[in-house]
Amino acid sequence: xxxxxxxxxxxxxxxxxxxxxxxxxxxxxxxxxxxxxxxxxxxxxxxxxxxxxxxxxxxxxxxxxxxxxxxxxxxxxxxxxxxxxxxxxxxxxxxxxxxxxxxxxxxxxxxxxxxxxxxxxxxxxxxxxxxxxxxxxxxxxxxxxxxxxxxxxxxxxxxxxxxxxxxxxxxxxxxxxxxxxxxxxxxxxxxxxxxxxxxxxxxxxxxxxxxxxxxxxxxxxxxxxxxxxxxxxxxxxxxxxxxxxxxxxxxxxxxxxxxxxxx
Amino acid sequence: xxxxxxxxxxxxxxxxxxxxxxxxxxxxxxxxxxxxxxxxxxxxxxxxxxxxxxxxxxxxxxxxxxxxxxxxxxxxxxxxxxxxxxxxxxxxxxxxxxxxxxxxxxxxxxxxxxxxxxxxxxxxxxxxxxxxxxxxxxxxxxxxxxxxxxxxxxxxxxxxxxxxxxxxxxxxxxxxxxxxxxxxxxxxxxxxxxxxxxxxxxxxxxxxxxxxxxxxxxxxxxxxxxxxxxxxxxxxxxxxxxxxxxxxxxxxxxxxxxxxxxxxxxxxxxxxxxxxxxxxx
Numbered sequence: 018x019x020x021x022x023x024x025x026x027x028x029x030x031x032x033x034x035x036x037x038x039x040x041x042x043x044x045x046x047x048x049x050x051x052x053x054x055x056x057x058x059x060x061x062x063x064x065x066x067x068x069x070x071x072x073x074x075x076x077x078x079x080x081x082x083x084x085x086x087x088x089x090x091x092x093x094x095x096x097x098x099x100x101x102x103x104x105x106x107x108x109x110x111x112x113x114x115x116x117x118x119x120x121x122x123x124x125x126x127x128x129x130x131x132x133x134x135x136x137x138x139x140x141x142x143x144x145x146x147x148x149x150x151x152x153x154x155x156x157x158x159x160x161x162x163x164x165x166x167x168x169x170x171x172x173x174x175x176x177x178x179x180x181x182x183x184x185x186x187x188x189x190x191x192x193x194x195x196x197x198x199x200x201x202x203x204x205x206x207x208x209x210x211x212x213x214x215x216x217x218x219x220x221x222x223x224x225x226x227x228x229x230x231x232x233x234x235x236x237x238x239x240x241x242x243x244x245x246x247x248x249x250x251x252x253x254x255x256x257x258x259x260x261x262x263x264x265x266x267x268x269x270x271x272x273x274x275x276x277x278x279x280x
Numbered sequence: 281x282x283x284x285x286x287x288x289x290x291x292x293x294x295x296x297x298x299x300x301x302x303x304x305x306x307x308x309x310x311x312x313x314x315x316x317x318x319x320x321x322x323x324x325x326x327x328x329x330x331x332x333x334x335x336x337x338x339x340x341x342x343x344x345x346x347x348x349x350x351x352x353x354x355x356x357x358x359x360x361x362x363x364x365x366x367x368x369x370x371x372x373x374x375x376x377x378x379x380x381x382x383x384x385x386x387x388x389x390x391x392x393x394x395x396x397x398x399x400x401x402x403x404x405x406x407x408x409x410x411x412x413x414x415x416x417x418x419x420x421x422x423x424x425x426x427x428x429x430x431x432x433x434x435x436x437x438x439x440x441x442x443x444x445x446x447x448x449x450x451x452x453x454x455x456x457x458x459x460x461x462x463x464x465x466x467x468x469x470x471x472x473x474x475x476x477x478x479x480x481x482x483x484x485x486x487x488x489x490x491x492x493x494x495x496x497x498x499x500x501x502x503x504x505x506x507x508x509x510x511x512x513x514x515x516x517x518x519x520x521x522x523x524x525x526x527x528x529x530x531x532x533x534x535x536x537x538x539x540x541x542x543x544x545x546x547x548x549x550x551x552x553x554x555x556x557x558x559x560x561x
Contacts, residue, residue: 028341030310030420035445060422061308061452063445108452112423140310140420142340143392164509165315165343172341172388192502200506223471227479230444 020131022124023254024057024153026177028169030140032161033189036225038137039067040243041157043234044251045133046101053092053131054103055124057149058139059114062106068095069232070103079107081126082119088126097237102130112144117151124152142176156182157216157254161190162202167210174211185216187250192221193264217250219243220264300331300408303415303533304433306457308449310420312441313468316504316513318417319347320523321437324515324530326381330412333372335384335404337429338419339395342386349376349511350383359387362399368406377516382411392425404432413533422456435462438492441469442481447489454490465492466529469500472546483543496529498522499544 025038035058042054056064059079065071076091081104088104095101104127107114115123127134138149150156156177160170170186177184188204195201204218222243228235236244252259305318318334326332336344339358345351356371361384368384375381384407387394407414418429430436436457440450450465457463467483474480483497501522507514514523515530521544531537 029343031312032310061449063309063448066444066448112421141392141423141425143421143423143425145421145423163505164346166311168343168346169341192505195502195505200502201509223474223479226443226471226474230479230481 020128020134021155022134022136022153023155023157024136024138024149024182025157025159026138026146026149026173027140027159027166028142028173029160029166032159032166033219033225034140034159035063035067035137036229037157037159037187037189037219038135039064040235040247041251041254042101042133042135043068043095043098043236044244044247045255046095046098047236047248048251048255049100050132050255051100051130052102052133052135053127054101055127055134055136055152056103056106057120057136057145057152059106059110059112059145060108061139062108064103064137065093065105066232067229068103068234070095070105071232074105077105077107078123079110079114081123082115088123089130092130097234112139112148115148117147120148121151142173146173146176150177150180150182153182156184157187158184158211158213159187159189160207160211162188162196162204162207167202167207170211174213184213185254186211186213187217187219188215189219190221191218191264215261216253217246218261218264219246219250297409298331298412300411301413301435302404302408302433303413303435303437304418304430305415305437305439306418306426306429306453307420307439307446308422308453309441309446312439312446313498313504314420314439315343315347315417316508317437317439317466317468317526318344318415320513320515320526321530321533322381322413322415323348323375323378323513324527325413325415325534326375326378327515328530328534328536329380330534331380331410332413332415333382333384333407333411335407335414335416336386337400337416337425339386339390339392339425339428340388341419342388344417345373345383345385346511347508348383348513350385351511354385357385357387358400358403359390359394362396362403368403392419392423392428395424395428397428397431400428401431408432422453426453426456430457434460435464436460437464437466437495438490439466439468440486440490442467442471442475442483442486444481447481447486450490454492463492464495465490466495467497470497470544471500472544476546494541495532496525496541497543498525
């Protein structure tokens with residue numbers, strides 16, 4: 018069976034593409050899938066940091082393209098999971114160092130290594146975006162419930178439609194309390210505006226900041242609310258029917274004392 | 281070479297040319313608050329009496345118009361000016377609230393590669409002849425859009441959040457900015473409570489890597505999201521602490537505020553209780 022090649026994109030930066038790529042990849046690997054994560058953000062790579070693998074980079078994507086190493090040599094295996102590896106981006110090069118055709122060829126080369134190839138797209142819709150999309154046959158659009166993020170997502174969805182890629186949506190960083198008080202758009206609003214199928218909704222949770230800084234996927238934290246959510250999204254992506262559960266705001270106790278264990 | 285119409289502003293026809301300051305607001309990483317910062321600093325500087333032009337350099341993914349609540353007024357954009365279809369005056373949009381503030385919007389349906397870099401530099405130059413401040417909102421990344429945004433600026437403000445990824449990207453951008461006259465730092469979206477618990481980098485941690493003069497620190501507050509959705513910069517809200525921090529930063533930029541930046545502290549239990557019971561609607 019051929020690998021599924023999925024680009025995670027958003028238009029706007031800072032909405033959680035890299036965090037989602039890392040955690041969704043880890044969740045799929047935890048389910049026993051072979052997963053390769055590709056960092057397409059040449060010059061501003063971060064996927065390695067989010068997974069705590071930055072010290073293990075020897076070769077990168079640009080060196081693969083330029084024939085200075087084998088694809089296999091550039092893949093970094095995540096020791097915490099059986100079957101998760103990343104292909105890091107070059108940090109000191111430009112996005113124009115790789116063409117769309119070359120990027121797609123690298124992803125072709127990963128076929129034998131993976132059930133899932135997740136491509137972490139850079140912000141924007143320039144060359145780096147075109148490369149990331151050239152390697153994909155499906156797309157996950159990540160957005161937050163903010164007017165500016167949704168406008169950018171809408172623009173990106175238009176570009177993905179031009180290439181006839183199937184699109185699913187993850188709404189990230191939802192603050193249920195603000196939705197309830199009318200200060201934030203609901204997931205339904207976002208889905209209505211963008212008109213794409215929902216894959217997952219993720220609450221805003223400070224747990225992300227800490228685990229990202231420590232380079233640890235959330236799915237490894239026992240009893241993590243977010244970890245559970247990523248695992249559900251992974252199952253949905255994998256074709257299972259997993260009903261959506263409403264996100265709840267933390268109660269009085271949580272608000273006053275910062276307890277993070279929510280239902 | 282593109283010749284820009286350097287028609288004087290209606291109220292400035294008899295005045296000598298200004299040499300305003302061109303400041304690019306940049307970060308590398310997206311979503312750290314560049315656009316919010318540009319809108320708030322521009323509004324605050326204009327409230328202080330300066331003439332200010334805000335330039336959205338994010339061609340294809342513009343958002344500065346939304347944050348300022350001016351999206352319905354955009355008729356012409358940067359590329360219309362650069363390609364000679366309209367004059368600069370036709371493209372500058374008056375702010376709703378502050379009379380000395382103007383916005384030059386980005387094109388939404390064009391690409392960053394459509395912008396000619398020398399022409400962009402000429403455009404910023406001609407804005408500097410007419411405004412005290414030209415603030416340029418840079419797109420995320422370090423591609424063509426970045427090159428176009430920084431070309432006309434001789435000063436830069438780096439916006440960074442206390443996260444390793446943002447710090448790494450900011451560090452890369454500082455390297456690319458080269459010998460600008462001034463590169464200063466704003467640390468955005470700090471959560472003092474998380475810093476206290478050791479779950480977030482502190483301002484000192486961030487600046488141990490970047491080593492830039494600190495212009496100010498903005499604490500994370502949900503008000504920013506609400507203000508963005510409403511299109512009302514927080515500096516107009518007297519009760520917002522982020523608004524106050526932006527006003528202080530504007531004062532430091534203008535040289536009217538010589539105080540050292542304040543680093544927000546975690547709220548006391550009493551403050552938390554107060555905001556909980558007082559903050560309900």
